[in-house]
Amino acid sequence: MPGQPLIRTENLAKVYRTGKVEVRALCGVDLEVGRGEYVVLMGPSGSGKSTLMHLLGCLDTPTSGHYWLDDRDITTLDEVELARFRNRQVGFVFQSFNLLPRLSARANVTLPMVYAGVKPRERALRARELLEQVGLADRADHRPNELSGGEMQRVALARALANRPSLILADEPTGNLDTRTSEEIMTLLDNFARQGNTIIIVTHDPEVAAHAGRVVRLRDGRIEDDDRPPSASRDARTAVKP
Amino acid sequence: MxxxxxxxxxxxxxxxxxxxxxxxxxxxxxxxxxxxxxxxxxxxxxxxxxxQISTLGSNTIYVQKVAWGMGQIDFDELAGRPDLGLADAEALGRLRSLAHVAPQRSRNVNRITHRGEKVTSVGLVGATPAVVHTVNYRVETGRFINTDDSLRKRAVCVVGPYIVDNLFPEVNPVGRKLTIEGRRFTIIGVLEAKGSFLGQSQDNIIIVPLSTFDKYFPEPRSRRERIFGGITIGAVPRPGVTVEQAIDDMRELMRRRHGLGYDKPDDFAINTQDTLRxxxxxxxxxxxxxxxxxxxxxxxxxxxxxxxxxxxxxxxxxxxxxxxxxxxxxxxxxxxxxxxxxxxxxxxxxxxxxxxxxxxxxxxxxxxxxxxxxxxxxxxxxxxxxxxxxxxxxxxxxxxxxxxxxxxxxxxx
Incomplete structure (x- = not known):
């Protein structure tokens, strides 16, 4: 449905309870992200951006409110369906890369396809294609401890794309990298965006934010500021791919 | 996945x-x-x-004072049981369901000597010639005891290989003499090796005629021998008669001979291979x-x-x-x-x-x-x-x- 946004939340709220203490991490977030949009989520720590990210990534369910991803109301999904959504619809990139240390780069990239039930032959082809895309075709058999930080994050990027998800969620993707490698990673993300992927990055770094077409600022669990460039208003795809 | x-x-x-x-x-x-x-x-x-059990003689039934087995033994009750005797064996021999009946008596003897050589702890068996049908004794050299030996109470014996190995390692023992607790016996045959049964050698054995046994070694020497003494009667059913049928006949006969009322338990035991099993x-x-x-x-x-x-x-x-x-x-x-x-x-x-x-x-x-x-x-x-x-x-x-x-x-x- 081209007219519909990929992501739509309505009064999304999350409350954590630890004993008697209640923490309102998110209190009523309305957010829409169109297909192909390149968005940065910013905000001080405790602003709720990680919580929002977990909800958007189907890792968690909200206390109240609704979240539609690709026109499915996530709040109605059970555990198995949520896992399936994480598997097919979302590609995660983490600050600390989160590669499995015992597996080669290729096997790490293959992992989401294993859970998707992709046939081994197809997995191998797709993994090679993805590693080529991030410039690591020659490092496919290396284990994470034989790779540099930038290389590890590139493997993670390739893994995020494995099942051709409709949404890429990156949590401080350059947080553990030096300036030069950060630039490399951002260039790759920019490429992904240009190819029509929807990307949401959580970051503190204004330089990273400068790459995105739209910056959403959170504070105290609410959207404080949604800096939406006029061209990216309703149908984002026309804006990003003129 | x-x-x-x-x-x-x-x-x-x-x-x-x-x-x-x-x-x-x-x-x-x-x-x-x-x-x-x-x-x-x-x-x-x-x-x-x-x-090993099947070497015992596959369908031999033994009538004895005491049942084979383990566990609690009531010595007083056993001491009160009548000894089995040759008359019992004769009566059993008249049963139509039995083909062979062989009474035997045994004891442990300790001084078996030949020209200064000595073996101890040997099983001495007094038997009749019919014992070859109830226990699978096979003679390797010489002959087994016969009716004549029994009738004349001859001092002759058939020895197991263990005795030969220890007392006559070099020579054919048949015809030679040995002394069993002071009595001189002539060796008339040597048994085939049988190996051991439940860890006990079966070759460490001397067989003499039962009548000779009773003549030379009449007295029970201990309370234990008194209780477990008396004869053992081995019997083999006639062909076509099952072991169970034979046992029934034997039990009935023995109970009648011992004058047991219907409410009294057996004061004898009938043992078979199955008992051992x-x-x-x-x-x-x-x-x-x-x-x-x-x-x-x-x-x-x-x-x-x-x-x-x-x-x-x-x-x-x-x-x-x-x-x-x-x-x-x-x-x-x-x-x-x-x-x-x-x-x-x-x-x-x-x-x-x-x-x-x-x-x-x-x-x-x-x-x-x-x-x-x-x-x-x-x-x-x-x-x-x-x-x-x-x-x-x-x-x-x-x-x-x-x-x-x-x-x-x-x-x-």
């Missing part, structure tokens, strides 16, 4: 934790090894004992129970070891679990991953245990000349039990892994 993917995953874990996996599986290895080895040995012993089975039953207990305990300990190590693995790999869930693993995928790991650990341990157990059985076969055999069901049982232990003790850690919240797991340091 296919089974093959899961299997590769579990095997990879063993490769990274070789020592740990081996130590964890050790309990299972020992448990299964014990079961297989002991079952194989008991089977071997069964085979051997069955072979039962006796033996009672012994092995105990061994079986002990084995099951030992194996059960070590499987339990092994299972606890597996549970322990799987809980460690779940804790160690919390982040991995979180990541796998973020990438699309369902709770069930994670459950299977850890459950399969536990089961594989147990089953591989079980397989090693089976191999070791079979090895021990083979070793015992070579050392103790037992025909040890592990039947196929024990191998299946070994596998089944180890898999069961893996599932039972693996399910809790695996379900703990499966229930982990992906966000908490990802944040876990």
């Amino acid at each position: 296919t089974f093959w993917d899961l299997l590769k995953l579990s095997l990879a874990t063993f490769r990274t934790h070789r020592m740990r996996s081996f130590l964890t599986a050790l309990g299972i290895i020992i448990g299964v090894m014990t079961v297989i080895a002991i079952v194989a040995l008991i089977q071997g012993m069964n085979f051997e004992v069955e072979r 039962e006796l033996y089975q009672n012994i092995t039953r105990v061994a079986f129970i002990v084995m099951i207990a030992v194996a059960g305990i070590s499987l339990l300990v092994g299972g606890i070891g597996i549970m322990n190590i799987m809980l460690v693995a779940v804790a160690e790999r919390t982040r991995e679990i979180g990541l796998r869930k973020a990438l699309g693993a369902t709770n069930r995928d994670v459950l299977w991953q850890f459950l399969l790991e536990a089961v594989l650990l147990a089953v591989v341990g079980g397989a090693i245990g089976i191999l070791l157990g079979l090895g021990i059985a083979k070793l015992a076969e070579a050392l103790a000349h037992l025909k040890a055999a592990a039947p196929f069901w024990t191998i299946l049982l070994g596998f089944g039990f180890s898999a069961g232990v893996g599932i039972f003790f693996g399910i809790y850690p695996a379900s703990r892994a499966a229930r982990l919240n992906p966000i908490d797991a990802l944040r876990y340091e």
